[in-house]
Amino acid sequence: MKHEHCAVVLDLSANGVGIIRSLSKKGIKVYAFDTERAYKIGRSRLATCDICPNPLTQENELLTLLINLSQSIGKKPVLYAGSDDYIVFISKNRKELSKYFLFLLPDHSLIEEVLDKEKAYELALKHNIASPKTYIVENEDHFEEAIANLDFPCILKPVLGHEFRKNINKKAILINDLDQLKADYQTYREYGKLLIQEIIPGDDNCFYKVATFYDDNMKLMALFSLQKNHQFPAEFGTGAHIISKRVPELFDICLPFFEEIGLKGIGMAEFKKDPRDGVYKFIEINPRFWLTHSLTEPSGINFVYMYYLYLTKQNPEPIFYQIDGVKWIYLVRYYLTFLQKRKRKEMSFIDFYKGFQGKKEFALFSWNDPMPFIRSTCSHLVNAWKQQRKE
Structure with a gap:
């Protein structure tokens, strides 16, 4: 395979670092950027x-930086995005950026739709995808309707999560009773539109994800699924301990859905299996590389490299077979989740230890590139200590 085109990665979270490492193994030159x-x-x-300008508040400056970089390189680089902010930026500026970079995204209208929780749930319902009971509260009548139809506890979620988390670093807020709902709604509404949603019961291992890579013509190039074992924070968070697992029932749900809406490029949908009825309930869609994508490489389907090969016209063969049972571990988050669950007597040290057995991929830990792991671990531990002091 030829690696004449370099790559540009917008994101230096564990997601972006995973993209960098996957490409560097192939000898591909990588440039990576993120805010300070x-x-x-x-x-x-x-x-x-x-460091790069903020994609939300310094859009023109970031566009100029990327254009100048591409011009200095020569051949069009392959452009990767690891967060919603960057995917929205690329999509909004796709006409100009496509002159200088190689990338593949669905229509901008679809990106806006799936990143907006309200529109995403409406889209799922339109396509007969089972979803949790969800209420958008825009006036007093909507609030009363939600109260009348929801059981407590429930959750309060931002409609635009990537913008909300710039101010409040939470995916969702657990609501235990009506008084808390009224108080927290007033507190958090200033940071963006909110929705109220039922809690689907079940442990972390009831969460599943399906990831796809469709080409320009909506031909399926890669297919992968996984199951969460633990997430951080333990109640409502992102993956801390994941395992590759083929889930054919979810393929039957997702593939027709993705093809009907035209989710070309990289896409991922998350579901939670409801133990009350055994039905997979829709949680969200991401039109980009997702946090745990580096699990695909040791599982036999290298999404990052396939994307590179396709965009540089090297005609990769579709891959649908995955190796099951491979673990992905975000070490510091797995440890902090263990501490939380041990307090509640939901996890023992033996359980924690067993989580390391078998074939595994670490989110950040690497002997060949240790500093992202060290810095991230220190940051997480300091934040956990500060949170404990507040409590």
């Missing part, structure tokens, strides 16, 4: 890393 705080933690020795 993320850059300080995630910069990798395997890429040329630097």
Whole structure:
């Protein structure tokens, strides 16, 4: 295979670092960028890393930086995005960026739709995808309707999660009773539109994800699924301990759905299996590389490299077979989740230890590129200590 085109990665979280490492193994030159705080933690020795303007507040400056970079390189680089902010930025500026970079995204209208929780749930319902009971509260009548139809506890979620988390670093807020709902709704509504949603019962291992890679013509190039074992924070968080697992029932749900809406490029949908009725309930869609994508490589389907090969016109063969049972571990988050669950007597040290057995991929830990792991671990532990002091 030819690797004449370099790659540009926008994101230096564990997601972006995973992309960098996958490409560097193939000998591909990588440039990586993120805003200052993320850059300080995630910069990798395997890429040329630097600080970039904020994609939300400095759009023109970021566009200029990327165009100048591409012009200095020569051949169009392959462009990767590891967060919603960057995928929205690329999509909004796709006409100009496509002159200088290689990338594949669905229509901008679809990206806006799936990143908006309200529109995403409406889209799922339109296509007969089972979803949790969800209420958008825009006035007093909507609030009363939600109260009348929801049981407590429930959750309060931002409609635009990637914007909400710039102010409040939470995916969702657990609501235990009506008084808390009224108080927290007033507190958090200033940071963006909110929805109220029922809690689907079940442990972390009831969460599943399906990931796809469709080409320009909506031909399926890659297919992968996984199951969560643990997430961080333990109640409502992102993956901390994941395992590759083929889930054919979810393929039957997702593939027709993705094809009907035209989710070309990289896409991922998350579901939670409801133990009350055994039905997979829709949680969200991401039109980009997702946090745990580095699990695909040891599981036999290298999404990052396939994307590169396709965009550089090297005609990769579709891959649908995956190796099951491979674990993905975000070490510091797995440890902090263990501490939380041990307090509640939901997890023992033996359970924690067994989580390391078998074939595994670490989110950040690497002897070949240790600093992102060290800096991220220190940051997580300091934040956990500060949170404990508040409590």
